[in-house]
Amino acid sequence: MVNMKTFMIEVEALCKIFRKLVTNASLNSKALAANNAGVIAKAGSSTDGIDRSVFRELLHSTFDIVTEETLMERIFCAWEKGYEGLPIRLEGWILGLSTFLKGSQAEKTAFCFRVYDLNGDGHITKDEMFALLRNCLIKQPQEEDPDEGVKDLVEIALRKLDMDKDGKDYQEAIAEEPLLLEAFGQCLPSDRATVSFLSTLQA
Numbered sequence: 390m391v392n393m394k395t396f397m398i399e400v401e402a403l404c405k406i407f408r409k410l411v412t413n414a415s416l417n418s419k420a421l422a423a424n425n426a427g428v429i430a431k432a433g434s435s436t437d438g439i440d441r442s443v444f445r446e447l448l449h450s451t452f453d454i455v456t457e458e459t460l461m462e463r464i465f466c467a468w469e470k471g472y473e474g475l476p477i478r479l480e481g482w483i484l485g486l487s488t489f490l491k492g493s494q495a496e497k498t499a500f501c502f503r504v505y506d507l508n509g510d511g512h513i514t515k516d517e518m519f520a521l522l523r524n525c526l527i528k529q530p531q532e533e534d535p536d537e538g539v540k541d542l543v544e545i546a547l548r549k550l551d552m553d554k555d556g557k558d559y560q561e562a563i564a565e566e567p568l569l570l571e572a573f574g575q576c577l578p579s580d581r582a583t584v585s586f587l588s589t590l591q592a
Contacts, residue, residue, distance in 0.1 A: 445461050452583075468481060
């Protein structure tokens with residue numbers, strides 16, 4: 390059972406962090422516009438919420454998520470925002486961090502699935518796996534087909550994660566083997582980063 394006092398302290402701290410991130414982004418945007426007459430800041434965009442660039446910096450510096458651009462973009466898109474492409478608003482910020490930091494295995498699995506389902510069709514296809522794994526292997530200059538190793542990796546992943554070839558077994562595979570949760574790239578914070586961030590909420 391969650392202690393209500395602890396819960397309220399954490400929510401208030403998350404609200405303060407959100408307001409600080411939005412305010413800092415707004416100030417940076419105004420300073421950039423003032424220093425460069427050719428740059429026109431989008432009206433209201435910096436005060437609506439946390440945008441992609443602020444979110445990416447937060448993932449990298451606070452949650453130790455160091456991954457390629459494709460996954461960073463997918464994490465932003467999978468976050469609870471209400472509408473695609475919009476900045477993350479306060480409610481989405483709190484709901485997203487709830488899953489990110491304290492989510493159940495099922496919630497984290499659903500989040501990772503949304504990240505890896507590149508086209509949003511409810512399946513992680515062979516092509517999506519290939520796109521996600523493409524940059525994880527170092528290409529050797531002497532290789533005739535540099536993508537051959539990635540194709541082999543995709544086949545191994547398919548055998549483990551899609552037993553009946555319907556593209557729908559990700560959740561079942563993770564329930565059976567939780568270590569496969571981030572098989573296609575890091576999209577959740579490390580345990581160390583989670584503990585560190587949660588401790589700042591109590592300060």
